[in-house]
Amino acid sequence: xxxxxxxxxxxxxxxxxxxxxxxxxxxxxxxxxxxxxxxxxxxxxxxxxxxxxxxxxxxxxxxxxxxxxxxxxxxxxxxxxxxxxxxxxxxxxxxxxxxxxxxxxxxxxxxxxxxxxxxxxxxxxxxxxxxxxxxxxxxxxxxxxxxxxxxxxxxxxxxxxxxxxxxxxxxxxxxxxxxxxxxxxxxxxxxxxxxxxxxxxxxxxxxxx
Amino acid sequence: xxxxxxxxxxxxxxxxxxxxxxxxxxxxxxxxxxxxxxxxxxxxxxxxxxxxxxxxxxxxxxxxxxxxxxxxxxxxxxxxxxxxxxxxxxxxxxxxxxxxxxxxxxxxxxxxxxxxxxxxxxxxxxxxxxxxxxxxxxxxxxxxxxxxxxxxxxxxxxxxxxxxxxxxxxxxxxxxxxxxxxxxxxxxxxxxxxxxxxxxxxxxxxxxxxxxxxxxxxxxxxxxxxxxxxxxxxxxxxxxxxxxxxxxxxxxxxxxxxxxxxxxxxxxxxxxxxxxxxxxxxxxxxxxxxxxxxxxxxxxxxxxxxxxxxxxxxxxxxxxxxxxxxxxxxxxxxxxxxxxxxxxxxxxxxxxxxxxxxxxxxxxxxxxxxxxxxxxxxxxxxxxxxxxxxxxxxxxxxxxxxxxxxxxxxxxxxxxxxxxxxxxxxxxxxxxxxxxxxxxxxxxxxxxxxxxxxxxxxxxxxxxxxxxxxxxxxxxxxxxxxxxxxxxxxxxxxxxxxxxxxxxxxxxxxxxxxxxxxxxxxxxxxxxxxxxxxxxxxxxxxxxxxxxxxxxxxxxxxxxxxxxxxxxxxxxxxxxxxxxxxxxxxxxxxxxxxxx
Numbered sequence: 001x002x003x004x005x006x007x008x009x010x011x012x013x014x015x016x017x018x019x020x021x022x023x024x025x026x027x028x029x030x031x032x033x034x035x036x037x038x039x040x041x042x043x044x045x046x047x048x049x050x051x052x053x054x055x056x057x058x059x060x061x062x063x064x065x066x067x068x069x070x071x072x073x074x075x076x077x078x079x080x081x082x083x084x085x086x087x088x089x090x091x092x093x094x095x096x097x098x099x100x101x102x103x104x105x106x107x108x109x110x111x112x113x114x115x116x117x118x119x120x121x122x123x124x125x126x127x128x129x130x131x132x133x134x135x136x137x138x139x140x141x142x143x144x145x146x147x148x149x150x151x152x153x154x155x156x157x158x159x160x161x162x163x164x165x166x167x168x169x170x171x172x173x174x175x176x177x178x179x180x181x182x183x184x185x186x187x188x189x190x191x192x193x194x195x196x197x198x199x200x201x202x203x204x205x206x207x208x209x
Numbered sequence: 210x211x212x213x214x215x216x217x218x219x220x221x222x223x224x225x226x227x228x229x230x231x232x233x234x235x236x237x238x239x240x241x242x243x244x245x246x247x248x249x250x251x252x253x254x255x256x257x258x259x260x261x262x263x264x265x266x267x268x269x270x271x272x273x274x275x276x277x278x279x280x281x282x283x284x285x286x287x288x289x290x291x292x293x294x295x296x297x298x299x300x301x302x303x304x305x306x307x308x309x310x311x312x313x314x315x316x317x318x319x320x321x322x323x324x325x326x327x328x329x330x331x332x333x334x335x336x337x338x339x340x341x342x343x344x345x346x347x348x349x350x351x352x353x354x355x356x357x358x359x360x361x362x363x364x365x366x367x368x369x370x371x372x373x374x375x376x377x378x379x380x381x382x383x384x385x386x387x388x389x390x391x392x393x394x395x396x397x398x399x400x401x402x403x404x405x406x407x408x409x410x411x412x413x414x415x416x417x418x419x420x421x422x423x424x425x426x427x428x429x430x431x432x433x434x435x436x437x438x439x440x441x442x443x444x445x446x447x448x449x450x451x452x453x454x455x456x457x458x459x460x461x462x463x464x465x466x467x468x469x470x471x472x473x474x475x476x477x478x479x480x481x482x483x484x485x486x487x488x489x490x491x492x493x494x495x496x497x498x499x500x501x502x503x504x505x506x507x508x509x510x511x512x513x514x515x516x517x518x519x520x521x522x523x524x525x526x527x528x529x530x531x532x533x534x535x536x537x538x539x540x541x542x543x544x545x546x547x548x549x550x551x552x553x554x555x556x557x558x559x560x561x562x563x564x565x566x567x568x569x570x571x572x573x574x575x576x577x578x579x580x581x582x583x584x585x586x587x588x589x590x591x592x593x594x595x596x597x598x599x600x601x602x603x604x605x606x607x608x609x610x611x612x613x614x615x616x617x618x619x620x621x622x623x624x625x626x627x628x629x630x631x632x633x634x635x636x637x638x639x640x641x642x643x644x645x646x647x648x649x650x651x652x653x654x655x656x657x658x659x660x661x662x663x664x665x666x667x668x669x670x671x672x673x674x675x676x677x678x679x680x681x682x683x684x685x686x687x688x689x690x691x692x693x694x695x696x697x698x699x700x701x702x703x704x705x706x707x708x709x710x711x712x713x714x715x716x717x718x719x720x721x722x723x724x725x726x727x728x729x730x731x732x733x734x735x736x737x738x739x740x741x742x743x744x745x746x747x748x749x750x751x752x753x754x755x756x757x758x759x760x761x762x763x764x765x766x767x768x769x770x771x772x773x774x775x776x777x778x779x780x781x782x783x784x785x786x787x788x789x790x791x792x793x794x795x796x797x798x799x800x801x802x803x804x805x
Contacts, residue, residue, distance in 0.1 A: 089776050091279050091776050092288065092293050092295060093291055096266075099270070123775065124804075126773070128805070168707045169773070170707055171707070172291045192266070194266030195267075196267075
């Protein structure tokens with residue numbers, strides 16, 4: 001190595017440094033030509049709020065602990081409900097929604113002790129109770145946040161009931177639903193909601209109760 | 210990564226020193242690519258710390274869930290989820306001034322190509338990664354976290370992106386895509402021929418529809434980008450013991466690399482082929498196998514988990530309490546790779562659950578009458594039998610046997626040929642759509658067979674092979690010039706369930722024309738008919754109003770009720786029926802489609 005170094009002429013050294021510099025300049029060279037048009041069906045921050053009444057059907061679901069439960073009983077337990085649709089192998093949308101749910105629950109603290117959160121799988125054949133339990137633990141979901149799966153038919157029926165069926169799991173959109181109590185209308189929040197958005201909406205909802 | 214513990218400053222010093230010492234720039238670039246790879250794929254920084262990103266809502270993601278790959282995918286070519294479009298970010302799409310290679314991002318929006326933009330330079334790239342601001346100044350979608358990468362890390366990430374999906378995968382040229390199908394030894398000659406005829410015929414048709422001068426059969430996007438390619442099919446016939454297959458596969462591949470393995474069939478193990486595909490990163494596209502190999506791997510796609518799925522479904526059925534638990538379950542299976550694996554899986558599932566499992570290999574432990582002689586009314590029997598075993602059964606009567614289950618996958622059971630005496634006691638573990646509804650799903654396929662003048666030898670095998678070609682054709686059409694293996698698998702994950710729904714409706718409409726005035730086959734004869742094996746824009750086919758009931762809405766185009774994949778999902782069909790014969794001798798479901 002020493003021999004080799006000795007053989008390198010000053011010119012070569014300078015040449016190498018020069019090449020480095022040139023590289024750096026190439027990186028830095030701003031091609032300011034910035035007229036490219038981007039097409040994007042963009043998801044801007046913010047969400048659309050809507051108050052709706054949904055006719056909710058009865059169907060059997062399976063909870064992530066394996067228990068078979070009635071959807072109506074699960075949702076009409078008298079508590080305020082926050083609900084969304086997810087699937088566990090979803091990459092872009094669901095992890096954000098789920099993280100937002102998790103932070104929302106955490107920030108709610110003792111205020112949220114009466115809250116019941118539900119996430120229902122839109123890929124129920126893949127999302128076995130075990131997979132849902134794994135997913136729940138990724139977001140440190142406690143006993144107030146339950147994950148449900150069921151038959152393909154049951155899942156589609158519920159998505160349709162909430163007007164959140166887009167034909168295929170790959171077409172799904174971020175939507176959160178809230179309801180203060182059984183019989184009350186639902187607040188539908190369509191778009192990416194932050195934990196603070198959820199907090200604000202939830203507090204409004206329960207204050208009016 | 211050679212020096213994970215060096216501080217950033219010493220790394221820089223080392224790089225500079227390396228340069229001064231006259232080490233080749235390539236070596237350092239490779240090192241950079243490796244650092245970039247770990248950021249991109251693993252969410253890990255060169256310091257060993259996890260990559261962290263801040264989301265639009267202030268939440269922080271780190272490590273693997275922050276890694277670029279989870280949205281931009283292995284190929285770097287992005288994805289579409291709902292109304293979130295994740296753009297391609299390989300060097301070609303980010304840094305090149307010529308962004309001619311287009312990517313379609315969404316089947317529903319055929320013209321949603323990525324649009325040209327000014328090439329990203331280092332500051333623009335930094336702004337994009339750190340602040341989520343695109344080169345045209347707009348704020349990126351909220352799903353894009355902001356990452357606190359330093360300059361060296363950004364350079365490494367850039368170096369990784371420049372080489373990512375930069376070249377077409379092996380087996381691909383400007384004009385051709387080379388594929389191979391693997392046939393294991395021991396496959397019945399008629400089935401082997403039926404498979405090859407189906408594959409070749411479907412491919413000839415695909416190639417015919419993309420030949421110059423017949424451009425009307427390619428999608429508008431393909432036509433624009435001139436990305437349609439001719440396919441060539443090699444047949445890799447394996448010989449001898451499975452232990453020697455790896456070397457045979459390697460030799461085939463060395464002589465003539467292929468882009469993907471298409472379909473394929475075995476009666477025994479598939480393990481060496483599965484391992485070959487994992488090792489060489491070659492997609493193994495929907496082989497017809499009863500026993501998929503393990504462990505699951507990115508490159509191996511299967512129709513279902515085969516007999517392993519059946520074992521799970523049957524165990525669930527025996528234990529769910531709907532029917533009284535049998536005291537004993539006697540499994541009759543062939544003493545071969547598939548039979549033994551199936552029996553072992555069922556025995557494992559039932560171990561310690563209050564049912565004694567007694568596994569009896571056929572032939573070794575005796576003939577069927579001997580194996581069944583001691584079975585009483587409180588026992589249940591599971592037959593993991595092949596079609597060739599059924600005639601022997603037809604000579605026996607069930608006698609004392611009250612509950613008998615048959616593997617639908619292995620038995621290839623048909624309503625017509627099933628031993629009549631056994632119909633009243635038989636239950637089938639049936640991983641397919643029931644015959645009545647399956648006929649609707651496969652109506653188009655059967656018409657296709659007739660048009661191509663191919664005999665029906667094995668409905669499952671041939672329709673699976675037909676699907677394999679047709680779905681590959683659809684997927685490649687969507688990929689345009691981005692003929693990369695990783696992208697193929699990613700598109701398959703994204704497209705499959707959507708495509709199945711659309712395709713079923715399209716086929717139902719197409720079939721309305723066949724044999725009617727205006728049907729080209731009447732005018733030109735079946736031999737010349739070119740049927741697109743890929744999606745036509747649905748709006749282009751304006752048929753007469755469909756009377757209710759004539760073309761029922763179908764969920765799929767295969768023997769399975771529905772197929773679906775997603776990231777990390779490698780088995781497209783996920784359940785099975787427990788089926789029985791009704792009084793007319795037709796198969797009906799005994800309960801719901803069961804997903805274990």
